[in-house]
Amino acid sequence: MVEIKSNAASVEFRGVTKIYGKSKVPAVNDISLLIETGKLVTLLGPSGCGKTTTLRMIAGLEFATQGKILIGDRDVTRLPATERDVSMVFQSYALFPHMTVRENVEYGLKFSGFTRKETTDKARAGLELVGLVDYGDRLPSQLSGGQQQRVAVARALVLEPQVLLFDEPLSNLDAKLRRHVREEIREIQQKLGLTVVYVTHDQEEALAVSDRIVVMNNAIIAQEGTPRELYDQPANAFVADFIGEANIFDCEVESVDNGRAKVRLGPLRLDLPAGSHKTGPAKIAARPRRILVRDAQSAGTMPGRLLKVTYVGSHLEFMIDTELGPVFAVSPEVDTPFAAGQAVGVALPERGPVLISA
Structure with a gap:
């Protein structure tokens, strides 16, 4: 039986700055950060703090103006997204509406050198992992928001990336469903030992799913630590007021x-x-x-x-x-x-x- 495996790797930022165009104001300003292999790390902060830009630089969707980004031992600073072993789950799910659930999950595998049987088996394993194996023939429009999000997670997982990225994955769900889906994401991450970088502005969500939280404000890291460290020992007034x-x-x-x-x-x-x-x-x-x-x-x-x-x-x-x-x-x-x-x-x-x- 085919199983989804983990090829998890660490992520490291060394003095990374990102400036857009001719702007003199950095979107990310000289941050250094180590995300350990097999950990779920959340980038948390208000709108405009730099967390999404940081995530996009890991994905290769944006390039650093200064500094170095490593995934594992590999310098990926100048590599495009197609040459990084990274998968991303978007806020909007980004499912193909004309494809079935199974076809959506298989899509990336078709371009990764797998045989037809391997593609089918891996897609099934991914759907089993998120509890949707019986929904393969449905269209995304026939699923609830939570189910669509789980399809997007399965599509990312079957590629067995070194790093799995989540960009505000639960913001389109109601409160009760958000709690349920975040627990599923955390359970899968721990079961497979995935390296996950997770972006949210929701403090409760960050506290619930994270091994570590990186609080960002005005393009810099305001404080980094475990959920309990940040809650019990905030370094400054911003962190104290933002984390609860x-x-x-x-x-x-x-x-x-x-x-x-x-x-x-x-x-x-x-x-x-x-x-x-x-x-x-x-x-x-x-x-x-x-x-x-x-x-x-x-x-x-x-x-x-x-x-x-x-x-x-x-x-x-x-x-x-x-x-x-x-x-x-x-x-x-x-x-x-x-x-x-x-x-x-x-x-x-x-x-x-x-x-x-x-």
Whole structure:
């Protein structure tokens, strides 16, 4: 029985810059990045940050103005897309409407030197992998959006590329289907050990599927790390606010000793990991779920008044007026007696707030 195999290879950017035409503003500015073999790495960021340009340079659809791009040990910087062992799954699926599902999956194989039997067998294996083996005779118009996306994935997989690229693959699907298809993509990637580079602007999607996330902003890499590292230890206010929601507060680092910082945050005194911070002005990022709303008389809290309490089923959302400005907090305690207009105490537990650059 024919199986889809992995020919996974690493991807490396060395000081890569991309400038379009006569523009003096780089779309990608001097980025260096290593994507390890067999990992799923997501390029995440707002529109215009450079993530899609980076993906297209891996594919050979754009060429670097400066720097070097390697796939495995091979320098592909100046190679066209046809000479790179890369497959891409587009946002629009890009299926041929007049071809059946099977013919769409077979299309690339016909130009890759396979016999008719090998082409048929590989296409079947690809459709089995995405759970559509019984849909081979249908046209794309007879499939749901999620099924069409899975056909596009199968068409890319059967070519057994060194690198598989996804460009906003789930943006045309509804929320429930997005969750289902992203789980399928992740399962296939892990099962085959594929090297995948995945572009999205959806933070939840990136956190759910990635081994590592590269957050881009204004053509540079703002921070790179595992989903948990980026969520728990954002390097700056942009990353803190882009990867999930965060309250950003001005604070003062009063002293640093043995890797710990004594921090003054309004009336609160906090003991936090110092990282690379020294004494002086800084900022604190605090996730809404890690801010505690207590009775007004509770010790170690900052005085506040509830502006709004919103019940959203699984949790309560609080908007609190404090001397530091408005604070957004989330609590799973849906039966809490707190109500709008009530005086409360706001606490930041030891595990939660993070020092970031001012």
